[in-house]
Amino acid sequence: MRKKYLYEEIYDYIKRILDEPDIQEDDKLPSKRQLSEVFSASPLTVDKAYNLLIDEGAVYAVEKKGYFVGPKIEGFQKTTMTSPLIDMDIKTTPYYDFGTYAVDTAHFPHQTWAKLTRTVLAEQNEQLLNETHPLGLYELRAEIQKHLSVSRGIHVSPDQVIIGSSSTQILNVIIDLLGRDRHYAIEDPSYPQIYHFFQSQNIKMDLIPVEADGLSLEVLKTSQASVVYAVPSHQFPSGAIMTMQKRKDLLAWAYENNNRYVIEDDYDSEFRYEGRPLQSLKGVDRFDRVIYTNTFSKSLAPAFRVAYLVLPIPLMRQFHDVSMYYRCTVPNLEQFVLYKFMNENYFQRHLRRMRKLYLEKLNYMKALTLTIPHLKMKHDGTGLHFLLSFCSIRTEKEIIELLKEKEILVTGLSTYRHLENPLKTVDLLIGYAGLSLEKLKVGYPLILKTITPLIKPCEK
Numbered sequence: 001m002r003k004k005y006l007y008e009e010i011y012d013y014i015k016r017i018l019d020e021p022d023i024q025e026d027d028k029l030p031s032k033r034q035l036s037e038v039f040s041a042s043p044l045t046v047d048k049a050y051n052l053l054i055d056e057g058a059v060y061a062v063e064k065k066g067y068f069v070g071p072k073i074e075g076f077q078k079t080t081m082t083s084p085l086i087d088m089d090i091k092t093t094p095y096y097d098f099g100t101y102a103v104d105t106a107h108f109p110h111q112t113w114a115k116l117t118r119t120v121l122a123e124q125n126e127q128l129l130n131e132t133h134p135l136g137l138y139e140l141r142a143e144i145q146k147h148l149s150v151s152r153g154i155h156v157s158p159d160q161v162i163i164g165s166s167s168t169q170i171l172n173v174i175i176d177l178l179g180r181d182r183h184y185a186i187e188d189p190s191y192p193q194i195y196h197f198f199q200s201q202n203i204k205m206d207l208i209p210v211e212a213d214g215l216s217l218e219v220l221k222t223s224q225a226s227v228v229y230a231v232p233s234h235q236f237p238s239g240a241i242m243t244m245q246k247r248k249d250l251l252a253w254a255y256e257n258n259n260r261y262v263i264e265d266d267y268d269s270e271f272r273y274e275g276r277p278l279q280s281l282k283g284v285d286r287f288d289r290v291i292y293t294n295t296f297s298k299s300l301a302p303a304f305r306v307a308y309l310v311l312p313i314p315l316m317r318q319f320h321d322v323s324m325y326y327r328c329t330v331p332n333l334e335q336f337v338l339y340k341f342m343n344e345n346y347f348q349r350h351l352r353r354m355r356k357l358y359l360e361k362l363n364y365m366k367a368l369t370l371t372i373p374h375l376k377m378k379h380d381g382t383g384l385h386f387l388l389s390f391c392s393i394r395t396e397k398e399i400i401e402l403l404k405e406k407e408i409l410v411t412g413l414s415t416y417r418h419l420e421n422p423l424k425t426v427d428l429l430i431g432y433a434g435l436s437l438e439k440l441k442v443g444y445p446l447i448l449k450t451i452t453p454l455i456k457p458c459e460k
Contacts, residue, residue, distance in 0.1 A: 010049035029067040042105035095407040096443030102434025120336040134326040136163025137335040143342040153283030165329040185225035189416035214242030233269040239379025254289040268298040274381035288312040384433040391458040
C-alpha cells in the first residue's frame with residue numbers, strides 16, 4: 001500500500017471532523033493556519049485538501065472568514081468498516097514529527113513560483129501541450145548541468161542528463177540499460193524504497209555494510225557484484241560521509257573491470273554546514289564509470305516529483321538506441337517552471353536561505369545535546385538529519401515507543417538494517433527540516449528529557 005500524500009492525510013482528518021455527530025451545517029472548520037501548524041504543512045497543501053472537499057460539496061469557503069461545513073446530504077447512513085487484522089490509528093500525524101522525509105515548506109517562495117507559473121502558462125501555452133523529448137526539456141537539462149558543474153564539480157553535456165519523476169523511476173531506466181541479469185550491491189542500512197525496488201525486480205543483490213566512513217570496500221571486493229549503489233556524500237540513513245580516499249578506492253574497484261559501474265545517489269548534498277563540500281564521486285571519475293542521480297525532493301520539497309540522472313557516454317549512446325520506447329514522466333509545466341526558477345537564480349537564493357535556517361535549527365540542538373553526558377550527535381555536518389547515539393538501559397524499540405507516547409515521532413537506525421548490527425548503541429534518526437523552529441524548541445528538549453535517565457556509559 002502506498003504512503004498517503006500529506007494533503008490526503010489532511011483531507012481525511014477534515015472528513016473525520018465532518019462525520020462527528022455534533023457537527024452541524026455552517027459550523028466553522030479549522031483555518032489553513034491551524035492545520036498548517038498541526039501537520040507541519042504549507043498553506044498550499046492545506047488548500048489542496050480543502051479544495052477537494054469543496055468540489056465534493058462537503059465544505060464551502062467564505063472569503064476572509066474561512067471554511068464552513070456544507071449542506072448535510074440525507075438518505076445515506078454512515079457505516080463503519082472494521083477489520084480484525086488491522087488496528088487503525090485515527091491520528092496519523094504526531095505533533096512533533098522528527099521524520100526524515102519532510103522539509104521546511106513554510107519558507108518556500110510560493111509567490112515567486114506562482115509568478116513563474118503564470119509566465120509559463122502565458123508564454124508556453126502551445127509547448128505545454130506537446131510531448132517533450134525523452135530526455136526531458138533541454139533548457140532544464142542545461143540548467144541542471146550548470147548547477148552540477150558549479151556545485152558538484154561534474155562537467156558533462158546536457159545531453160547526458162535524463163529527467164524523471166522519482167529516484168526509483170530513473171533507477172528503473174538504469175537497470176534497463178545495465179541489465180537485470182547483473183549482480184548488484186547496495187548499502188546496509190539503506191533507503192527502504194531502494195532496497196524494495198531491487199528486491200521486487202528479482203535482481204541478484206548483495207548487501208554491503210556501511211562503516212563510519214562509508215560502505216565496506218573489503219566486503220564489496222569479496223562479492224560478485226559488478227554494479228554498486230552508493231550514497232557517498234551523506235549516506236541514508238546512517239549519515240556517514242565517504243572519505244576522499246575511500247571514494248578513490250571505490251573508483252579503483254570500478255576501473256578494475258570494464259563491466260563495473262557505481263550508481264551515485266547524491267542525496268541532500270546541497271546542505272553542508274562544515275568546511276568545503278567534498279567533490280562528488282562523479283566529479284572525480286576519470287573513466288566514466290559513475291552514474292550520477294539526484295532529486296529536488298530535499299532542495300525544494302517532496303511534492304516536486306522531479307529527479308535526474310547523468311549517464312556515462314557509453315550508456316548514453318545505448319539509451320539513444322532505445323529512446324523511442326521512453327517517455328519523460330515529468331509534466332511539461334513543472335519542467336518549464338523549474339527551468340525558469342533555476343535560470344533566474346531563484347534556486348540558488350532558496351538554497352542559501354534554507355542552509356541558514358537549517359543551520360540555526362542544528363546549532364540549537366547541538367548546544368543542548370552537548371550538555372548531556374554520554375550522548376553523541378553523529379554526522380550532523382551535512383544534510384537534513386543526524387544520529388543521536390548512546391548506550392542505554394532500554395532497547396531502541398522501547399525508547400521509540402516511549403517517545404511516541406509523548407507525541408514524538410523518531411525512527412531508529414535498526415529499522416533500516418537487514419544485516420546484524422555490529423554496534424550496541426541506540427541510534428535515533430533526528431530529521432529536523434520539517435519542524436518549525438518554535439516546535440523544535442519544545443520537541444527536542446522533550447526528547448532529551450525522555451532519554452537522559454535511560455543513558456548509560458558505553459562499555460569499552
